[in-house]
Amino acid sequence: MQKKKIVFFGDSITEAGVNPTGYITQIGTIASKENVSAKYEFVGAGIGGNKVYDLFLRLENDVLNRNPDVVIIFIGVNDVWHKRTYGTGTDADKFEKFYTAIIKKLQEKNIKVVLCTPAAIGEKTDYSNELDGDLNKYSGIIRNLAKANNVPIVDLRNTFLEYNKKYNTENKQAGILTSDGVHLNDKGNQVVAEEMWKIIKAL
Amino acid sequence: MQKKKIVFFGDSITEAGVNPTGYITQIGTIASKENVSAKYEFVGAGIGGNKVYDLFLRLENDVLNRNPDVVIIFIGVNDVWHKRTYGTGTDADKFEKFYTAIIKKLQEKNIKVVLCTPAAIGEKTDYSNELDGDLNKYSGIIRNLAKANNVPIVDLRNTFLEYNKKYNTENKQAGILTSDGVHLNDKGNQVVAEEMWKIIKAL
Amino acid sequence: MQKKKIVFFGDSITEAGVNPTGYITQIGTIASKENVSAKYEFVGAGIGGNKVYDLFLRLENDVLNRNPDVVIIFIGVNDVWHKRTYGTGTDADKFEKFYTAIIKKLQEKNIKVVLCTPAAIGEKTDYSNELDGDLNKYSGIIRNLAKANNVPIVDLRNTFLEYNKKYNTENKQAGILTSDGVHLNDKGNQVVAEEMWKIIKAL
């Protein structure tokens, strides 16, 4: 039987996903527990600081050249965040254009595509994280792209908010699913792994 | 009987408040209808583009020199907005420091102070207006200042969100209480006038 | 004899280049005066607000589909400017990557390429225009790209600075070659037309 090759394509969160407690590693562990690890090959393709057009620029080298069966796109935090920190975030309409171009190029090669919304820049639950508004806007764009292209979505933005509403009762900025508001702690990696696994095993 | 002099101290929203349909004019109309207009003098002191430290810098000239009984401070939109448009928004901790300094200087002169939260930068109700997170954060600072200084607050941020949740069913960016997401249309001026009036007549 | 088709590929400055006094129109006039207008077809392909990756995204539709012989790329102002105004400028390294990708795609089709440096954001000559430093940096990237790809360059950044050093003796922000520091007035369009013509007729 041929293994299904799944590439995780993203930023620093995905770059850390292959660490011992990273979400990609944890997906491997789940697959083992369910005795299906022989069916999958999980490949991390995350680079810190990446925005949607970085994924576009390295799609050929880092993804297509690996002949994946499935690509899970997990991007968006830096497209919003870099507006504040470097003045080089991504315009909403260009975000959609480059994201669409990536989906099209993958689908042309008959590669299955899974989208993810960006989880968090700050874990406060009262909508007072500085960039909440913009991150919600870009998450909305991704949700629309999933619908328009008829592909599955892992709505991590929603998952993280619901989780925090339940467990982050002190309205903390970080420390529940992330170490710093953005990067996943072990629990965050676990939650992402579980959410992604639901989609992966149903593909 | 001596009139109670009330100065409205703010930005472009307050500068437009003295227009024929502006919120300060409408407060005057309400006072007339309730036959108490003889008891009040309403003075607009709004200047477009102002941030909290602009109010601080012109406090002496534009407010203290007028010997008001009450000052209604309505500021905050530009402190957040100018981060995006000019790179010159106000740090959250400095916002609090200058705001506190204004309150102290007014209270030292036995002037009553009323605070307002900034109403909106975008009227969408699903928390996806780009600057919602930061505007909520600064509104939280103002709410805490009202409590800490034991002064009344007109929570326009909350009023506008509740109004839009009811009437902005299409999740529009503008056109319900504002013309452009920030500046008040006639209805917006009316809502602000009514909310402020509740506090003013109870002073 | 077949006409040489020259496409001007850029932003609002190029969009306005086809106006009656625009630089593309003036190049046509120069060609007529020199009795060589039959040899050229000049095509404007400028869209306001464009950055380098906008050119990349519309290269196929707006340039390649027209089968040009020469493409004059005139971009960069918004890549720097939008850092300040929208937080969505272009990272220097991505600017180079997308610019290089455009050059490669044109050269693969045997289309001649001419580069231009961005002329100005502010005409002051004492290096105190707010974005001078960054605009110089991006101009340097373009100069290096011209060398690395062995293609001609119209160094408008340099031309404008030298012109202003001579004629802008009052160190004005605008009004010499531009109307607002960025967009060309008639004289500015003339200077650009003359500089570009030197390169065009030598191709």
Add this chain to the structure above:
Amino acid sequence: MQKKKIVFFGDSITEAGVNPTGYITQIGTIASKENVSAKYEFVGAGIGGNKVYDLFLRLENDVLNRNPDVVIIFIGVNDVWHKRTYGTGTDADKFEKFYTAIIKKLQEKNIKVVLCTPAAIGEKTDYSNELDGDLNKYSGIIRNLAKANNVPIVDLRNTFLEYNKKYNTENKQAGILTSDGVHLNDKGNQVVAEEMWKIIKAL
């Protein structure tokens, strides 16, 4: 004989000025060598991240309460830099207003004031450091304030540029007078100490 108390009022550069090789320490060493250390008391009052309005807000506590004879104001880097990194730089006109307010408050107490221009954000000599334009603009404001208020100025912006033109022949971003383009290395502290000393001993 009473010592002349000199307070250095600034940001992280001044905060580091009291370190063993810091510029304030080196001024002390120079004074010793010239056998006049008994005439002076040097006091550092720098706090990292400070902008002009931070100095304004802590003027009473950190400067006036110490009854200085001379205050050397060395501020401006963060007023420009924070536009890029946090969106909370200082508007040019407010920079001038707060700076003027500080000068006035000091002069009212008969304290002598010395101004400094901000030295550098990047040491490149071809005007291609990203923020060169804006830093030159704010340096110009400080030069005008020195003239308008008839007070001495230590024009470090100019000193650093001239020094780099001579010694930074490779057009490096940092490493000549700074460690990172902004914060002074030992040589940078020495140059600042020598320039300030010229003014101090002439007071």
